[in-house]
Amino acid sequence: MRIVLATLLIQIISLWAVAQQPDLILTNGQIFTSDTSQLYVEALAIKSGRITAIGRTVDIEKLATRQTKRLDLGGMLVVPGFNDAHNHLPGGLKATKIASAGMDPSWEAVLDSIRKAVRQTPEGQWIEGTIGPSIANLPAATRFVLDKIAPNHPIRLLSWWGHVGLYNSLGLREMGIAEDQPDPKGGFYERMPDGKTLTGKGYEKNAYWPHTSYAKMASLRDENAMIGEFRGMTQALLKAGITSYQNMCTGATAADYARIWKKAGLPFRLRLIRWGDMNTDGSLSIPAKDQPGTTSDLPLLTISGTKWLLEGTPIEGGAEQVDAYPNRPGWYGRMNYTVPEIERMCREAIDRKDQLHFHIGGTKSIGKLLDLMASMPVDWKPLRPRFEHGDEIDYSPEYIRKAQQMGIIIVQNPTHFAPMEGVPMGPPPTHGMAMKTLLNKHIPLAIGSDGPFNPYLNIMFATTHPRRPGEALSREQAVIAYTRTAAYAEFAEQEKGTLTVGKVADLAVLSQNIFKVPVPKLLQTESILTMVNGAIVYDAGLLKVK
Template sequence: MNSGLLKTCAIFFLAFSPVAVKSQQPAPDVILLNGKIFTSDAAHPYVQALAIRGERITATGDSAKIRTLAGPHTKEIDLGGRTVIPGINDAHNHLTIFPSGRIDLELNNPDPAWPEMKAAIAAAVLKGPKGTFIRGDIAWKIFRDPAVNRSALDEIAPNNPVILETLTNHAWILNSAALARAGIRESQPDPAGGRYERSPDGRLTGVIREYAVFNVERTFSDQTSEADALAKLHRTLSAAAKWGITTIQDMSNDLPPERCVALLEKLPTPIRVRVMRMPGTTPAGRDIQEGRPVPRSSNPLITVSGTKWMLDGVPLEGTFAPRDDPATVAYFVLHEQLTFPETEIAAMLQESRHDHDQLLVHVSAYPATAAMLNAMKSAGGTQVWAKQRVRFEHGDGLTPELIPLANELGIVVVQNPTHLAAVRMSPSFDNDLWEGTKAQPLRSLLAAGIPVALGSDGPTNPYLNIMLASLHPDRPSEAITREQAVIAYTLTSAYAEFAEKDKGSLEPGKLADLAVLSQDIFSVDASDLPKTESVLTMVGGKIVYDGKVIPPTPRAGDRKR
C-alpha cells in the first residue's frame, strides 16, 4: 500500500468515525446508558441507550455507541438495567376541581348498601360545621334503590349539601341543600342531553343524569377559588409525573378552556396538557361557543384543540333508563338510548368540518356508535373523514359488524382499561351474555388496523391500566400484549392528538419525554404491575420527577481516567 492510499484511507476513516460525527453535531446534554429501553417504535422496539440534546432525542443505540457521543459537559445517567418507556400519554383524563373543605366519605366498599352509607353521612354531619359539603361514591346497591333520594338524604343531612356519585359519574343523587347550592330550582327545565328526575307530582327527586351532572360539576368548579384550584391541579399533575405520565389530554368539562389554560400557566404545569373543549348544555341546546376563539398559550407544554360531546350514557346505568329498570348491562350495551337526537350528531360533524377541529364523541353502546358512523357516511364518508381522526371515547359498542366502516372512516378508539373490569361489578353481569355482545373490543380493533389509544378516565395508575388491557378480565379473547398496551398509551395516544411526529416514541428527532420505571413492566407478574412507579420522569429532556433512586453519575468530562 503506498502512502498516498494510506492518507486517503485515513481521511475516509476520519470522515465516517464517531469522532467526525461528534465534530459536526454538538455533544448531547444527557445520555442514558445500560437500560432496557422500550421505544414504541416497531422497527427498533428495544435499545440500550439514548442521547438527548435540548428537548429532543438525538441518537439511540447500544451503550458503547452512545457513550462515544458524549462531550466534556454531557451528563451521564447509568440506568443499571432499568426499564424505560416513552412518557405515558393519558389520552382521556379529567382535571377536576372542587371547593375545599368537602368531606369525602371513605367506606372501603365499592358498592355500599344504604344503611352503611346512611351511617357514614350521619357521622360526617357531626364532623364539620353546618353547610360542609359531603360527597360519597355509590354503585349498584344504592343506584338501583329508588328509595335513596333527595328526601332520604334530607332526613339525615338537612343542613349539609350531600352528593352521591355513581362510579361512572353519569348520575348523581343530591339532597335539597346540594340542589340549592347548584342553583337548581324546582321548576328548572332539563338541559339538552340531561335530566333532572322528577317524581309523578313533578317534584325533583334529587337524581340527575348525563349533561345535568356535567353542568352541575361545572357550577361547583366555578365556585372553587383560584387557590383551591391551583392546589388541586398541582397535586394531580405532580402525581402524574410520578407515574411517568408526560402528557394528559384533559376533557375540560370542569374547567372552561380559558380558565384551564390560565391555571396551568400559573402553576406552571410540569407536564404537557392538551386541553379539549367539553362544553355543557342549556335547555336551548349545546353551548358551541365555549372556548371560541380557542385560547392559545405561550407555554409550549399547553395546547388546546378538539371538542368532545357525549352521545350516550353508560351501559351500567342505561343513559336515562329508570333506576330500577331490570335490563342487564349486556342489553344496554346493545340498545342504550342516545343523549341527543341524530340531527345534533349531523350538526357536530358540520361544526368540526367548519372549524377544522378534531371531534371526539363519547360512545359507549352500539346505537350511538352506529348512529355516529352512519352520520359520518352521510356527511361525506371516507373522502371527508378518513384523515380527521374522529375519536370514539370508550367505543365499547364497536361490535364486529361496525369495525370495517369505523376503519374506513379513520376512527381512533380511546379505551379506558379500568372500564374493562367495571362491567362485572353490575349485579346483572353474566359472562356468557357479555361475551355474546362482542362489546369492548381491543385485539379485534388492532387486527383491523384501527388505532387504539389508552386513557385513564378513572384510576390514573397507568400500570393498573396496562395490566387490565393485557388481561381484559371480562373478555380475555380481546386482550392485547403489554407491548401493544404501551404503544397504545404512548405513540397511539400521540396520534390521537395529531402529535405523533413529535412524541410518543423514543427515536432521534422526537421530544425526550420518558419514564425510567421502578420495575420491568414487560416481565413482572401481572398482579404486580400496579405497583410500578417512575423513578425518573423527563419532559422535553428536563427532569420533572426524580425518585432519587438512580445514583448521580459525574459528567463524562469529570470522570477519572
C-alpha cells in the same frame, strides 16, 4: 480570500459540531422505543430537550464530549413517557368529603356518613360523596330522604363513573335547578309519579351539573386547595412515568383549568379537551372554543378538541342498545341527543377544524353515529374523530368497516374490564370492549385510564382482559397504545410518543422490566426517573447523572 473562506468554513464546521454535541446520553439500557421498526435500542442522546441519536452504547458514547452528562442505566428498562389519553381533573368543589366503603356502598352506609358530616360541618357548606350502582339505581334514593338528615347543608352525591348525580333540595337550589326543572338538552331528571317533581337524581353532566352553572361552580371552588391537589397528583403521575395527560374538561372550563394550571406551575404535558353542551334553544355551548391552542407562557399545555357526551353507560342503563337491558324489560337505553343535533356538533367541529371526541358505547348508538358520519360528504380521516370507550364498535362487521374507512380512533379504558362491585360480570361476551380485534383490523387504539391513572394497572387489565380474554393485548402492544397511539390520538405523533430521533425526550426509567415480570408484580412498578423535554422531573435517587 481563500484564507478568509477557509477560516469561515472551519468556524461553521465548529459551530455545527458544537450544536450536535449532546447535553446528555443514556447508555447500557433496554430502551423500548414504541417504534415497531426498531423496538429496542441500548442508548440515546439528548440535545436541547430532543432525542438526537439512538442506537448501541458504543456508538452513542462516541458522540459525547467533556461537557456531556451521562446516565448509565445499568440494564434498566426505559419506555416513552405514558400518555393517559382520557381522564378527568377534579373540579375543586369546596366541600366536606364523606368516606365511602368500597365502590358500591349501601344507601344506609352513605346516610350514616352524611349524618356524621352534618354534625362536623357548618351549616350552608357543601357535603359531597361518591355512590355506586346500587344507590344510582335505587328508587328510594331521593332528595327527600337527604332533606330529613341534612336540611341545612347542600349535598351532592356523584356516581364514581360520573353519569349519575343526586342532590338534596338545598343542593338543587344552590345549583339553580328548580324542583320541576325541565330536562336539559343532553341530560335527564328522574321524577316523582306526577311526572314533574324532581327526585333529586340527574342523569348526565348537563343535568346534575348544568353548563349554565360554570360560574356558580367557580364561586364555590377553592382554587388554593385545587392547586395543592394538582401538585400532589402531579408527583404521583410522574412517579408512575406519566408525562402527558389528556383531560376531559368536566369540572371546569378549559380556560379555568389553564389559568389554575399556570398558578400551579406543573412540569408535565397537559391537553385540555373542551366539553360541549347544548343550550335549551338547540344552539351549541363550547366554553373556551376561541381559546388559543398554545401560548408561550404555558409551553407544556395545549387546548384542542371538543368532547360530546352522547349517552350514558350500561351501569345505569344509559347506553342505547339493540337488545333490552336484562334487568329492565322493555328498556333499551337512550341517547342524550337526536341525530340532527349530533350532525350540528359534527358540522361545527368541521368548520373549526377541531377534533371530535364522542362518548359512545352502546350497540345501537354506535351504529347511529357511524351511519350519520358515513352519510356526510366529509373526509373524516384527517380530522381523526375519537370514540371515547367505543365499547361496541365490534358489535357488527359493518361497524368495523365504517370505522376503518373513516379513520375512527378508539380510546379504551382497561380498568373498566375489571370486576366491579354492583356490576355483574356474566360469561365472556362475543362482542364489546374489543382491543386485539381493533389492532387486527388496523383501527387506531389508544389507552386512557378514565379512573385510576396507574399505567401498570391498565396494562395488566389490557393484557389479561378479565371480561373478554380473547381480546387481550401483548404488553408491547399495550405500551404502544399508551404512548405512540395516544400521541397520534392528539395529533402529536411528530413530537412525542416514541423514543426516536427528533422527538422530545419524554421518558421513564422503570423499576422493573414490565415485559418480563409475572402479572401480579406489574402493580409494583414505578418510575425511578422521569424526564420531560430532557429535564428530570422525578428522581427516586437510584441512578446518578454524571
